[in-house]
Amino acid sequence: MVEEIKISGTIVYSFVNCPREAWLQAHKIIPFQDNELLEMGRLISENAYAREMKKIILDNIEIDLINVKEGNILIGEVKKSSKSKESARLQLLFYMYELKKRGISVNGVLLFPKEKKRVYVKLGEEEIELLDQLIASILDTVTQPYPPKGNPKGCGPCSYREFCQS
Ligand code: SF4
Structure with missing residues:
Protein backbone atom coordinates (compact mmCIF):
# COMPACT_ATOMS: atom_id res chain seq x y z
CA MET A 1 0.00 0.00 0.00
CA VAL A 2 1.35 3.48 -0.91
CA GLU A 3 1.79 5.65 2.17
CA GLU A 4 -0.45 8.73 2.12
CA ILE A 5 1.48 11.85 1.11
CA LYS A 6 0.84 14.81 3.35
CA ILE A 7 1.54 18.29 2.01
CA SER A 8 3.63 20.41 4.37
CA GLY A 9 4.66 24.06 4.29
CA THR A 10 8.18 23.05 3.29
CA ILE A 11 6.81 21.13 0.31
CA VAL A 12 4.76 24.18 -0.72
CA LYS A 28 11.09 11.54 2.29
CA ILE A 29 14.31 11.53 0.29
CA ILE A 30 16.38 13.64 2.67
CA PRO A 31 19.35 15.65 1.41
CA PHE A 32 22.80 15.23 2.94
CA GLN A 33 22.42 16.75 6.41
CA ASP A 34 25.88 18.39 6.57
CA ASN A 35 24.99 20.63 3.65
CA GLU A 36 26.01 24.14 4.70
CA LEU A 37 22.80 25.67 3.31
CA LEU A 38 20.70 23.54 5.63
CA GLU A 39 22.99 24.37 8.54
CA MET A 40 22.81 28.10 7.83
CA GLY A 41 19.00 27.93 7.59
CA ARG A 42 18.86 26.06 10.90
CA LEU A 43 21.14 28.54 12.67
CA ILE A 44 19.20 31.57 11.46
CA SER A 45 15.91 29.96 12.34
CA GLU A 46 17.12 28.96 15.82
CA ASN A 47 18.94 32.15 16.82
CA ALA A 48 17.20 35.08 15.19
CA TYR A 49 14.37 36.47 17.32
CA ALA A 50 15.43 34.00 20.05
CA ARG A 51 13.59 35.94 22.75
CA GLU A 52 10.22 35.72 21.04
CA MET A 53 10.84 32.42 19.28
CA LYS A 54 8.50 29.56 19.98
CA LYS A 55 8.62 26.78 17.46
CA ILE A 56 5.29 25.04 17.20
CA ILE A 57 4.79 21.83 15.28
CA LEU A 58 1.25 20.62 14.78
CA ASP A 59 0.73 17.86 12.26
CA ASN A 60 1.76 19.43 8.91
CA ILE A 61 2.11 22.94 10.37
CA GLU A 62 5.56 24.07 11.58
CA ILE A 63 5.54 27.63 12.89
CA ASP A 64 8.83 29.41 13.67
CA LEU A 65 7.31 32.10 15.85
CA ILE A 66 3.99 32.85 17.47
CA ASN A 67 2.84 35.96 19.28
CA LYS A 79 13.97 32.99 6.13
CA LYS A 80 17.63 33.69 5.52
CA SER A 81 16.95 35.83 2.47
CA SER A 82 14.02 37.49 0.69
CA LYS A 83 15.21 36.09 -2.66
CA SER A 84 12.40 33.48 -2.67
CA LYS A 85 9.87 35.81 -1.04
CA GLU A 86 6.90 34.53 -3.05
CA SER A 87 7.63 30.89 -2.06
CA ALA A 88 7.99 31.99 1.57
CA ARG A 89 4.69 33.93 1.35
CA LEU A 90 2.88 30.85 0.02
CA GLN A 91 4.43 28.66 2.73
CA LEU A 92 3.19 31.05 5.42
CA LEU A 93 -0.23 31.36 3.74
CA PHE A 94 -0.40 27.55 3.74
CA TYR A 95 0.04 27.50 7.55
CA MET A 96 -2.61 30.22 7.92
CA TYR A 97 -4.95 28.27 5.61
CA GLU A 98 -4.41 25.02 7.55
CA LEU A 99 -5.07 26.80 10.86
CA LYS A 100 -8.21 28.42 9.41
CA LYS A 101 -9.48 24.95 8.45
CA ARG A 102 -9.06 24.06 12.16
CA GLY A 103 -11.09 27.16 13.17
CA ILE A 104 -8.10 29.37 14.11
CA SER A 105 -7.71 32.76 12.39
CA VAL A 106 -4.23 34.24 12.45
CA ASN A 107 -2.20 37.01 10.83
CA GLY A 108 1.20 36.25 9.37
CA VAL A 109 4.59 37.88 9.05
CA LEU A 110 7.65 36.92 7.03
CA LEU A 111 10.92 37.69 8.80
CA PHE A 112 14.24 38.18 7.06
CA PRO A 113 16.63 38.83 9.96
CA LYS A 114 19.79 39.26 7.90
CA GLU A 115 18.03 42.00 5.90
CA LYS A 116 16.20 43.40 8.94
CA LYS A 117 12.98 43.10 6.98
CA ARG A 118 9.39 42.09 7.88
CA VAL A 119 6.52 41.55 5.43
CA TYR A 120 2.98 41.17 6.76
CA VAL A 121 0.73 38.60 5.07
CA LYS A 122 -3.08 38.33 5.02
CA LEU A 123 -5.19 35.32 4.06
CA GLY A 124 -8.22 36.47 2.02
CA GLU A 125 -10.56 34.81 -0.49
CA GLU A 126 -8.09 35.34 -3.34
CA GLU A 127 -5.25 33.69 -1.40
CA ILE A 128 -7.48 30.74 -0.41
CA GLU A 129 -8.38 30.18 -4.07
CA LEU A 130 -4.71 30.37 -5.05
CA LEU A 131 -3.78 27.83 -2.36
CA ASP A 132 -6.57 25.45 -3.44
CA GLN A 133 -5.12 25.47 -6.97
CA LEU A 134 -1.52 25.22 -5.78
CA ILE A 135 -2.24 22.27 -3.46
CA ALA A 136 -4.06 20.46 -6.30
CA SER A 137 -0.99 20.95 -8.57
CA ILE A 138 1.38 19.80 -5.83
CA LEU A 139 -0.69 16.67 -5.17
CA ASP A 140 -0.80 15.93 -8.87
CA THR A 141 3.02 16.15 -9.06
CA VAL A 142 4.02 14.36 -5.86
CA THR A 143 1.70 11.40 -6.41
CA GLN A 144 3.43 10.57 -9.70
CA PRO A 145 5.66 7.48 -9.47
CA TYR A 146 8.79 9.35 -10.65
CA PRO A 147 10.11 12.83 -9.88
CA PRO A 148 9.64 15.53 -12.53
CA LYS A 149 12.64 16.86 -14.41
CA GLY A 150 14.86 19.49 -12.80
CA ASN A 151 14.09 23.12 -12.33
CA PRO A 152 13.40 24.68 -15.78
CA LYS A 153 14.70 28.03 -14.47
CA GLY A 154 17.99 26.35 -13.48
CA CYS A 155 19.14 25.29 -10.04
CA GLY A 156 20.09 27.87 -7.50
CA PRO A 157 21.77 26.82 -4.26
CA CYS A 158 19.96 23.59 -3.39
CA SER A 159 20.64 20.86 -0.86
CA TYR A 160 19.68 18.18 -3.45
CA ARG A 161 22.36 19.30 -5.88
CA GLU A 162 24.58 16.25 -5.32
CA PHE A 163 21.57 13.94 -5.65
CA CYS A 164 20.32 15.51 -8.89
CA GLN A 165 23.70 15.82 -10.52
CA SER A 166 25.02 12.34 -9.74
S1 SF4 B 1 19.23 20.39 -7.55
FE1 SF4 B 1 17.97 21.54 -8.99
S2 SF4 B 1 16.61 20.01 -9.92
FE2 SF4 B 1 17.46 19.11 -8.06
S3 SF4 B 1 15.94 19.54 -6.52
FE3 SF4 B 1 17.47 21.18 -6.43
S4 SF4 B 1 16.67 22.83 -7.74
FE4 SF4 B 1 15.54 20.95 -8.20
Missing part, protein backbone atom coordinates in the same frame (compact mmCIF):
# COMPACT_ATOMS: atom_id res chain seq x y z
CA TYR A 13 7.88 26.37 -0.45
CA SER A 14 9.96 23.94 -2.50
CA PHE A 15 7.31 23.32 -5.15
CA VAL A 16 7.22 26.99 -6.13
CA ASN A 17 11.01 26.93 -6.64
CA CYS A 18 11.38 23.42 -8.07
CA PRO A 19 8.65 20.72 -8.37
CA ARG A 20 11.37 18.04 -8.37
CA GLU A 21 12.55 19.17 -4.94
CA ALA A 22 8.95 19.00 -3.66
CA TRP A 23 8.60 15.45 -5.04
CA LEU A 24 11.84 14.37 -3.29
CA GLN A 25 10.70 15.86 0.02
CA ALA A 26 7.22 14.35 -0.27
CA HIS A 27 8.86 10.95 -0.76
CA VAL A 68 -0.54 36.31 20.98
CA LYS A 69 -1.63 39.81 22.00
CA GLU A 70 -5.13 40.85 23.09
CA GLY A 71 -6.66 37.84 21.39
CA ASN A 72 -4.85 38.40 18.07
CA ILE A 73 -2.49 35.68 16.93
CA LEU A 74 0.49 36.50 14.74
CA ILE A 75 2.58 33.68 13.29
CA GLY A 76 6.00 34.21 11.74
CA GLU A 77 8.12 32.39 9.18
CA VAL A 78 11.87 33.10 9.30
